[in-house]
Amino acid sequence: MTLLLWYLLVPYGAFVVLFGVFAFMDVMHMVKFGTYTLANYFALLFFLVGTVVILWSTAQLVNRVDWTASIGHLPGASVFSSAPEL
Amino acid sequence: MTAARLIAKKPYEDRIIELRRHGLTMLKRFVAFLVLASVPFLIWWFLGQNFPEMLAGSVSYPALVLAASAYELGMWLLLFTMFLDYELDLWVVTNDRLVSIEQNGLFARTVAELDLWRVQDVTSEVQGFFPTFFNYGNVYVQTAGAVDRFALEQVPNPHEVRKLILDMADIDRKFHEKDIAVIQKIATTAG
Numbered sequence: 001m002t003l004l005l006w007y008l009l010v011p012y013g014a015f016v017v018l019f020g021v022f023a024f025m026d027v028m029h030m031v032k033f034g035t036y037t038l039a040n041y042f043a044l045l046f047f048l049v050g051t052v053v054i055l056w057s058t059a060q061l062v063n064r065v066d067w068t069a070s071i072g073h074l075p076g077a078s079v080f081s082s083a084p085e086l
Numbered sequence: 087m088t089a090a091r092l093i094a095k096k097p098y099e100d101r102i103i104e105l106r107r108h109g110l111t112m113l114k115r116f117v118a119f120l121v122l123a124s125v126p127f128l129i130w131w132f133l134g135q136n137f138p139e140m141l142a143g144s145v146s147y148p149a150l151v152l153a154a155s156a157y158e159l160g161m162w163l164l165l166f167t168m169f170l171d172y173e174l175d176l177w178v179v180t181n182d183r184l185v186s187i188e189q190n191g192l193f194a195r196t197v198a199e200l201d202l203w204r205v206q207d208v209t210s211e212v213q214g215f216f217p218t219f220f221n222y223g224n225v226y227v228q229t230a231g232a233v234d235r236f237a238l239e240q241v242p243n244p245h246e247v248r249k250l251i252l253d254m255a256d257i258d259r260k261f262h263e264k265d266i267a268v269i270q271k272i273a274t275t276a277g
Binding site (some may be wrong): 005008009012015016019022023025026029030033034035040043047050051054055057058061062065066067069071 | 151
């Protein structure tokens with residue numbers, strides 16, 4: 001079985017989803033329980049802008065990467081795939 | 087102000103003071119965040135100086151970028167969660183009660199209150215270099231009830247807050263003389 005580079009995106013994507021869930025809960029807490037002050041609006045805006053900046057920078061840094069490139073083989077998988085048919 | 091929704095004000099009740107942690111406690115967390123957030127950049131610089139081939143590798147480069155991105159996202163979320171923890175902790179002193187609203191992480195929120203006339207003992211403490219210089223610390227309020235003592239953590243001017251709570255408790259006791267007499271009677275009978 002060939003390992004492709006885009007497989008690295010799977011754990012990263014899972015982490016981003018987890019980040020999104022916790023960020024959503026944080027924002028909900030702030031809206032529900034926080035005080036309605038200008039400082040808090042700026043803090044929320046700062047957090048959201050920062051998140052976009054991190055994700056955008058990551059996309060810029062990896063946009064030239066060939067994600068279809070092979071990064072190796074799983075030896076165990078080749079044993080199974082070459083097993084003789086009964 | 088949404089905190090007001092949590093504190094159902096009585097008709098005769100006035101809000102005397104609202105207390106939060108001292109702003110410096112958040113600043114200390116922010117500095118810690120800056121140090122931790124700079125780690126991937128330092129590693130990147132170190133690799134560039136000593137192992138430049140790692141930053142040019144077709145596998146190592148995207149792997150490092152994704153790892154650094156995930157780390158920075160985690161740090162960013164941690165900073166915001168720390169800010170929320172700071173922002174959502176609130177202590178309100180009224181002329182009748184002391185209300186404590188504390189956020190502990192994302193899934194724990196405690197709202198507690200005590201009647202000022204039940205206050206028996208108030209302690210203020212300032213410990214450490216920064217608290218001494220910037221005058222913030224803890225105030226502990228002990229009541230006659232079975233509830234653990236209240237802790238107002240890292241609030242500005244703790245000694246003044248202690249005096250204020252004691253003064254408010256003295257004033258409130260005058261309005262609860264009947265209650266106090268009943269309690270003393272029960273205590274005498276039981277004793």
